[in-house]
Amino acid sequence: MALLSAARDDYKEVCRVLRENNSPPEVADLFRRDPDRGAAFSVLQQGWMLDYSRIPLDRPQRDLLLDLPRRVQLRPAVDRLFDGAIVNPSEAQPALHMQLRGQDASPERLAERRQMLALADRLHSGRAGLTDLVHIGIGGSDLGPRLVADALDEDDSAVRVHWLSTLDGRRFERLLRQLDPARTGVVIASKSFSTEETMTQAEAMRVWMGKDFEAGSWASTANVDRAVAFGIRPEHVLPFPVWTGGRYSLWSSVGVSAGAQIGSSRFEELLAGAAVADQAMQRAPDASSLAVMLGLMIHYFRRELALPTLGVVAYEPRLALLGDYLQQLVMESLGKGVDLTDQPLAQPSVPLVYGGRGTDLQHSIFQALHQGTDTHPLLLVGSLADSHGHVEWQQAQLAHLLAQAAAFARGRHDGAPHRRLPGNRPVGVLLAERLTPEALGFLLASFEHAVYVLSVLWQINAYDQWGVEEGKRLAAGIRQRLANDALSLEKLAGFF
Numbered sequence: 001m002a003l004l005s006a007a008r009d010d011y012k013e014v015c016r017v018l019r020e021n022n023s024p025p026e027v028a029d030l031f032r033r034d035p036d037r038g039a040a041f042s043v044l045q046q047g048w049m050l051d052y053s054r055i056p057l058d059r060p061q062r063d064l065l066l067d068l069p070r071r072v073q074l075r076p077a078v079d080r081l082f083d084g085a086i087v088n089p090s091e092a093q094p095a096l097h098m099q100l101r102g103q104d105a106s107p108e109r110l111a112e113r114r115q116m117l118a119l120a121d122r123l124h125s126g127r128a129g130l131t132d133l134v135h136i137g138i139g140g141s142d143l144g145p146r147l148v149a150d151a152l153d154e155d156d157s158a159v160r161v162h163w164l165s166t167l168d169g170r171r172f173e174r175l176l177r178q179l180d181p182a183r184t185g186v187v188i189a190s191k192s193f194s195t196e197e198t199m200t201q202a203e204a205m206r207v208w209m210g211k212d213f214e215a216g217s218w219a220s221t222a223n224v225d226r227a228v229a230f231g232i233r234p235e236h237v238l239p240f241p242v243w244t245g246g247r248y249s250l251w252s253s254v255g256v257s258a259g260a261q262i263g264s265s266r267f268e269e270l271l272a273g274a275a276v277a278d279q280a281m282q283r284a285p286d287a288s289s290l291a292v293m294l295g296l297m298i299h300y301f302r303r304e305l306a307l308p309t310l311g312v313v314a315y316e317p318r319l320a321l322l323g324d325y326l327q328q329l330v331m332e333s334l335g336k337g338v339d340l341t342d343q344p345l346a347q348p349s350v351p352l353v354y355g356g357r358g359t360d361l362q363h364s365i366f367q368a369l370h371q372g373t374d375t376h377p378l379l380l381v382g383s384l385a386d387s388h389g390h391v392e393w394q395q396a397q398l399a400h401l402l403a404q405a406a407a408f409a410r411g412r413h414d415g416a417p418h419r420r421l422p423g424n425r426p427v428g429v430l431l432a433e434r435l436t437p438e439a440l441g442f443l444l445a446s447f448e449h450a451v452y453v454l455s456v457l458w459q460i461n462a463y464d465q466w467g468v469e470e471g472k473r474l475a476a477g478i479r480q481r482l483a484n485d486a487l488s489l490e491k492l493a494g495f496f
């Protein structure tokens with residue numbers, strides 16, 4: 001412990017030096033002075049490249065940043081994570097979601113995986129006899145599987161998969177009008193099997209499906225008893241362990257609807273890619289790793305440059321939902337105000353993460369990002385290969401990505417003031433050779449590990465979410481009060 005706190009004092013000193021050095025250098029100057037900057041300020045791993053050369057960071061600062069994993073003793077912290085130590089002290093839980101994708105998992109985990117993949121295969125191939133599958137889930141029980149289904153869909157599934165998360169009566173009714181209960185399946189994905197939005201829609205589906213509900217419904221959950229009590233056949237319950245955090249549950253049976261969309265073999269490739277990221281993290285938790293570099297980059301944006309946002313901009317259209325997925329993963333995990341010993345944080349924690357499709361955002365928010373008075377760092381994500389025969393469209397996407405990266409970093413310094421761009425706006429560029437299932441699995445697991453790296457740097461619990469729980473508790477009480485009262489706008493003014 002003494003060793004750890006000595007290391008932490010040393011780490012704090014490095015952070016202080018980084019910050020104090022920090023009237024950030026001009027990226028354009030750095031490129032002029034250092035022709036090898038692109039190669040030196042990038043990391044390549046498993047078909048991905050993270051290029052952080054357009055971030056205002058000179059070589060001495062970069063060397064300090066890259067040394068942080070050693071200074072905070074990241075390696076023993078990673079060992080503790082993989083060994084199943086309690087990394088979520090407020091709920092006395094380990095975080096072993098890596099076991100959900102590893103080949104060396106326990107027989108119980110492998111049996112759960114086989115059950116899930118077998119169902120995904122029956123649905124995808126049409127052997128289940130269904131035309132439609134409705135996935136009901138929210139937060140981690142929605143964002144990961146929906147991203148994977150969207151990214152890896154090859155239009156070859158026998159079922160159309162529909163995703164229901166927020167309570168939206170109009171959307172729900174519209175969907176039901178297109179469906180035949182005898183040919184529709186429903187997956188109720190909820191770790192707790194008690195989330196209001198999910199259970200309300202599950203109940204409505206149960207009523208609508210009537211006699212077909214029993215044969216056509218499945219539950220992905222860590223709460224088997226509740227699922228059975230709800231009316232799911234015990235053999236239709238796809239269980240997963242309680243130590244699986246909601247936002248880390250894509251790899252569990254929560255992924256079954258994504259599997260139904262993309263097929264079990266692609267889903268297995270996704271898991272295999274994620275397992276490669278786990279092995280890489282265990283082998284070398286240092287700056288040679290994509291995960292660690294992503295963590296260090298976010299740390300630099302947030303703590304050293306004191307920038308409160310992070311935009312995740314997809315120039316690979318298959319990754320349109322990456323920003324939404326990362327919003328939960330990063331913000332629910334790192335959105336904390338106290339450290340592991342319950343002391344208030346002296347430095348800021350999580351950035352506000354948002355995202356969307358690159359060229360759509362170019363026509364909406366990019367004006368403000370280029371010329372507005374605040375600086376907002378970005379991560380631009382693309383890929384080199386096209387999988388749908390529109391080679392030129394893919395090249396156009398890449399050209400836009402590189403043009404935006406140049407404009408943000410270089411700026412424009414001639415012409416009238418209203419034509420000028422200040423530049424020096426920090427941009428990371430993340431490129432895949434090709435977005436295969438393995439590459440996506442590797443990327444998502446790497447982001448999970450990046451979040452862990454940040455939690456070690458910032459000494460916070462990345463696996464609880466008490467703020468969200470408080471909102472749920474209050475909403476339950478308020479709902480009761482609203483139900484007893486006739487609603488009017490006047491009565492709701494100042495409701496406290």
Ligand SMILES: O=P(O)(O)OC[C@H]1O[C@](O)(CO)[C@@H](O)[C@@H]1O
Pocket residue numbers: 138139140141189190191192193194195198245246247332465468
């Ligand atoms: O899977 P459940 O239990 O329905 O929870 C849904 C989501 O709610 C949260 O607990 C809070 O948003 C997430 O962590 C989780 O992914």
